[in-house]
Amino acid sequence: MITRRLLLGAGAALSLGPRARAAEPADPLQSISWAEMREQFLGGGPVVFDDGVALSAPSSAEDALQVPFLADAGKLGPVTRLVAFADLNPIPLILDYRPGALAPLIAARFKIQQATPLRVAALDARGLWHVAGQWVDAMGGGCTAPALAHGTDDWTAHLGESEARVFARDGRRRLRVSFRHPMDTGLAAGIPAFFIERVTVEKPDGSLLGALETFEPVSENPLLTVELPAALALPAVVIRARDNNGNVFRRPVTL
Amino acid sequence: MIRGIAFVLVLLWSGLAQAFDYGLKAVEVAPETYVVIGAMEHFSRQNGGNIVNTGFIVTAAGVVVIDTGPSLLYGRQLRALIGGITDAPVVLAVNTHAHPDHYLGNGAFDGVPIAALAGTRQAIAEAPPALLDGIYRLVGDAMAGTQSVPPGETLAPGLREVGGHRLEFLALGGHTGADLAVFDRSTGVLFAGDLAFLDRTPTTPQADLDHWLAALETLRALKPALVVPGHGPPAPPPAAFDQTADYLRWLRRVLAEAAAQGLDAAEVMALPLPPAVAALAVAPAEFARSVIHLYPAFERAMLSAK
Ligand SMILES: [Zn+2]
Numbered sequence: 001m002i003t004r005r006l007l008l009g010a011g012a013a014l015s016l017g018p019r020a021r022a023a024e025p026a027d028p029l030q031s032i033s034w035a036e037m038r039e040q041f042l043g044g045g046p047v048v049f050d051d052g053v054a055l056s057a058p059s060s061a062e063d064a065l066q067v068p069f070l071a072d073a074g075k076l077g078p079v080t081r082l083v084a085f086a087d088l089n090p091i092p093l094i095l096d097y098r099p100g101a102l103a104p105l106i107a108a109r110f111k112i113q114q115a116t117p118l119r120v121a122a123l124d125a126r127g128l129w130h131v132a133g134q135w136v137d138a139m140g141g142g143c144t145a146p147a148l149a150h151g152t153d154d155w156t157a158h159l160g161e162s163e164a165r166v167f168a169r170d171g172r173r174r175l176r177v178s179f180r181h182p183m184d185t186g187l188a189a190g191i192p193a194f195f196i197e198r199v200t201v202e203k204p205d206g207s208l209l210g211a212l213e214t215f216e217p218v219s220e221n222p223l224l225t226v227e228l229p230a231a232l233a234l235p236a237v238v239i240r241a242r243d244n245n246g247n248v249f250r251r252p253v254t255l
Numbered sequence: 256m257i258r259g260i261a262f263v264l265v266l267l268w269s270g271l272a273q274a275f276d277y278g279l280k281a282v283e284v285a286p287e288t289y290v291v292i293g294a295m296e297h298f299s300r301q302n303g304g305n306i307v308n309t310g311f312i313v314t315a316a317g318v319v320v321i322d323t324g325p326s327l328l329y330g331r332q333l334r335a336l337i338g339g340i341t342d343a344p345v346v347l348a349v350n351t352h353a354h355p356d357h358y359l360g361n362g363a364f365d366g367v368p369i370a371a372l373a374g375t376r377q378a379i380a381e382a383p384p385a386l387l388d389g390i391y392r393l394v395g396d397a398m399a400g401t402q403s404v405p406p407g408e409t410l411a412p413g414l415r416e417v418g419g420h421r422l423e424f425l426a427l428g429g430h431t432g433a434d435l436a437v438f439d440r441s442t443g444v445l446f447a448g449d450l451a452f453l454d455r456t457p458t459t460p461q462a463d464l465d466h467w468l469a470a471l472e473t474l475r476a477l478k479p480a481l482v483v484p485g486h487g488p489p490a491p492p493p494a495a496f497d498q499t500a501d502y503l504r505w506l507r508r509v510l511a512e513a514a515a516q517g518l519d520a521a522e523v524m525a526l527p528l529p530p531a532v533a534a535l536a537v538a539p540a541e542f543a544r545s546v547i548h549l550y551p552a553f554e555r556a557m558l559s560a561k
Contacts, residue, residue, distance in 0.1 A: 056521035060540075062547040068520035107519035163558040167517025174517045178558060223554065225519050 025049055029117040029133050033087040041083050041093055042121055042129050052076045052130030053122045060137035061112045066219045067136060070107035073122035076130060079104035081123040086136070088116035090187055091216045101232055102201060102210035103172055107225035110217040111185070112138040155182065160249035164239065171230040175201070177239050178223040179249055185216040196222060196249075199241045203234060204252075228255070275303050275397035277329055279336045284481055284489050285442040287313040287420075289340070291324075291333060295455040295487060295536035298325070298356075298390060303397030305329060307356040310446050310483055311337055312439060314418025317346030321437055321446045322485075323360030323369075326394070327401040330360025347417070349424075350406050351435045351448030351485065353378030354460075355390055361404035371406040372426050374433025380405040410435065427474075429467025430457075430485075436474055443480030450474060451495040453487030456532070456541035457502050459548045464507045471500050487536075498535075505532060506545055514553040520546050 027034035028049050038047060053076070057069035073079045082104060084094040094110045104122060119133035164177040179196060186193030199212040210226060228234070239251040281289040293307040304325030311333075312319045318337055323330045337345065350358040350371040358379055361369050371379070382403055391398045412426035421440040428434050430449045437446040449458070450470050474482075475496050482496070483489045513523045524543040532538050 056519075056525050058521070058524055058543050058547070062544045066547065066551070068524075068547075070519045070521040107521060109520075163555075165517070165558050165560075169517060176517055176519075176554075176558060178555075223558075225517070 029087075029119075029135060031087045031117045033092075034117075037085060037087050037092060037119070041085050041096075042123075042131075045123075045127060045129055047121070047129040047131050049131050049133075051132070052124070053082075053120050053132035055118075055120050055132035055134065057118055057134060057136060059134065064112050064138050066109045067112050067118075067138075068107065068109045069118060069120070070225065071105065071120035071122070071132065073104035073120075073130065076104065076122055076124045078125045079122045080125070082106050082120060083123075084108070084110075084118070084120045086110065086112065086116040086118050086217065089113050089217055091185060093215045094217045095215060096213040097226075098211045099226070100208060100210040101229075103227035103229045105225070105227045106212070108214070109219035109223060111219055112136060112217075114138055155180070160241070160243075160247060162239070162241075162249060162251040164251050164253045166253060166255055169227065173228045173230075173255060174225060175228065175237070175239075175253060176223065176225045177251060177253070178221055179241050179251075180221050181241075181243065183216070183218055183220045183222060187216075194243065194245060196241050196243045199224060199239065201226060202238045202240060204236050204238060206238075209237065275328055275399075277303055277305050277332050277397075279305075279329075279332050281311075281336055281340060282489070284483065285439075285444045288439065288442050288444050289313070290483050290489050291336065292488065293324075293356075293486065297537060297540065298393040300393075300395045300397070303329070304356060304359075304390065304394040306486065308483060308485060308487075308489075309333060309357075309360075311345075312417075312420055312422075313337075313341045313343060314346075314420045316418025317343050319417055319420075319422065320345055320348040320364070320367075322351055322357040322448070323348055323364060325356040325359050325390070326398050327360065327362040328397055328399065330363025333360060334363055349410060349435060349437065350375055350379070351437075351446070352431045352433060353382065354431065354449060354458075355382070355386060355403075357448070357485070358406070359387075359390070359398075359401050359403065361406065362400070362402055368408050369404070369406040370408040370410040372412070372433040372435050373409050374428070375431075375435065376406050376409060378432065379403065414440070423477075425473065427470040429463050429465075429470045430459075431461040432463075434470065436470075438477050438479060444483060445474060445477060445479035445481065446483045447474055447485065447495065449485035450499070451482055451484040452499050452502075452535075453482075453484045453490055453495040454498070454534075455484075455486040455536040456538045457499055458541060459506075459545040462503075462545075462548065464503050464549070468500055468503055471496050471503075502532060502535070505529070506542075506549070510546070510550050510553045514550070514557040517557075520550050520554075523550055 054072045061067045082097040085092040115137045121129045121131045158180045161180040167174040184194040201209045241249045290310045293305045294302045310321040348364045348369045423438040425436040484495045
C-alpha cells in the first residue's frame with residue numbers, strides 16, 4: 001500500500017518535471033541529511049523508495065570497522081548504477097558501481113562512525129533511482145580509527161596482494177575478490193587518505209565489463225562481491241584495482 | 256567552590272547509585288552454594304546489565320565469590336546479599352573470564368583478593384576504554400562509578416581445599432583465550448563460566464570453536480551433579496553441555512557451508528535459524544554477531560584455498 005503510493009508519487013514527479021519536486025516521497029528513514037545526500041550522490045534525480053533493491057545488512061554494527069552489506073537490484077531489469085552511502089558518516093559515499101555487462105549486485109564492507117542510515121540506490125533504464133535503506137546502529141569510532149594494518153610493520157610488503165574465487169550461484173557466477181590495502185580514510189590523525197578508488201572487471205583483452213568506484217569508508221582489505229550473468233560466457237576475467245597513489249593491482253581469474 | 260561542586264557531584268552520584276536496584280536473589284543450589292541468576296537478555300537500561308550468573312560458596316574459611324557481575328553497583332548489592340546470608344567474610348573472588356559482565360563488579364570487592372587466570376588478567380588489563388564506554392551507553396545509570404578493575408592475583412589451576420570445600424580450578428579456553436571453570440568436588444557443583452550456556456544463545460566475540468568444543472568435553476568428563484552456566488538456569492548435565500556443543504557445531508557447519516557457497520556475511524546473517532537455535536534467547540541477534548566474529552576466517556580459508 002505504502003509502496004504503491006510512493007511509486008505513484010515518483011511517477012508524478014517523472015511526468016510533471018521539476019515542479020513536482022514537492023510531491024517527492026518522504027524519506028522513510030527520516031534522516032536530516034536525505035535531501036543533501038540525494039542532491040550530492042543521485043544528482044537530484046527522481047527517486048522512489050520501493051523494494052527494487054534487496055539490501056541485506058545488520059541492524060547494528062558489531063564491528064565498526066567491518067559492516068557488511070549486499071545489494072541486489074536484479075528485479076529491476078537493466079540497471080546502470082548502484083550507489084551506496086551512509087548519510088551520517090563523515091564521508092558518506094561508500095561506492096558507486098556501474099555494472100555494465102555484469103549483474104546489478106554488489107557486496108562490500110564499510111566503516112561506520114555513528115548510527116546512520118545505510119542506502120543503496122539503483123538507477124533503472126528509465127532514469128529513476130530505486131532507493132533501499134535501513135538504519136545501522138553503531139558504537140562509533142570506525143572511521144577515525146587507524147587501520148589495523150598499521151599495528152604490523154610488514155603491511156607495505158603485502159600491499160595489493162589479492163585472493164579471488166568464483167562460485168556458481170543460481171546460474172550466475174559470483175566473483176569474490178579481496179585486496180590487501182589499509183583503505184585509510186585520512187580522518188585518523190597523521191595518516192593521509194590512502195585507498196583503492198577504482199576496481200574494474202575486464203575481459204582478458206582488456207575491454208571493460210564493469211567498473212566500481214570505491215571510497216574511503218570501504219573497509220580495510222576490501223572484500224568485494226560481484227556477479228556475472230549466465231549469458232556472459234567467458235573463460236576468464238581480469239580484476240584491476242587502482243589506489244589514489246597510483247598503485248595498480250591486477251588479478252586474473254579463471255571462470 | 257570546588258568543594259561545593261564536589262559535594263553536588265557526590266549527591267548526584269549517590270542519587271544515581273540508589274536509583275538502580277538489581278533485586279538480586281540467591282538461589283541455594285547445593286549446601287552452602289548459591290547462584291544469582293541474571294536475565295537471558297542483552298545489556299539494557301532495564302536490566303542494568305544483569306544478564307549474567309554469579310555465584311558464591313560459603314565455606315568454613317570464608318566466602319568464595321565466582322564472578323562479580325556487570326557493575327560496581329551490582330558488586331555492592333551482591334556483597335550485601337552475601338552479608339544477609341552469612342557473617343563470614345569474602346576471602347576470594349574469581350573472574351571466570353575477561354567479559355565485562357563477569358568482572359565489572361570487581362570494584363565492590365575492595366580488600367578481597369581477586370584472582371583470575373593469567374590470560375584473563377592480561378585481557379582485562381588491556382581491555383580498550385571504548386568497551387566500558389559502550390556498556391555505559393547501553394546500560395546507563397546502573398553503571399555509575401564502575402571502573403575496570405583488573406584482578407590482582409593469578410589463579411593457579413588445580414585442586415585447592417577452602418574451608419571444607421575441595422575446589423578444582425580448571426584452566427580452559429575456547430569461549431575466550433582463557434576460561435576458568437570452578438568444580439566443587441565436595442558438592443558436585445560445576446561453575447562453568449561462559450563455557451556453558453543454557454536456553455540462551457552462546458556469545459562468540461573471542462571464540463575458538465574447536466577449542467571450546469574440546470573444553471566442553473573436559474567439563475563433561477568431570478561428571479558434575481549440577482552445572483551452573485554463565486548464562487541461563489543451573490541444571491544437571493548434560494543439558495547445558497549438549498545445547499552449547501550443538502550450537503557451536505551448527506555454527507561451524509553453517510559458516511563453512513556459507514563460505515563454500517560464496518555467501519557474503521550480510522546474507523549469512525539473514526539465513527533461517529533451525530527451530531532448536533531459534534528457541535534460544537536472543538538467537539537472531541547473537542547469530543548475527545557471531546557471523547561478524549567468525550565468518551571472516553571461513554571466508555579467508557575459502558578464498559585462499561587452491
Ligand atoms: Zn563471556
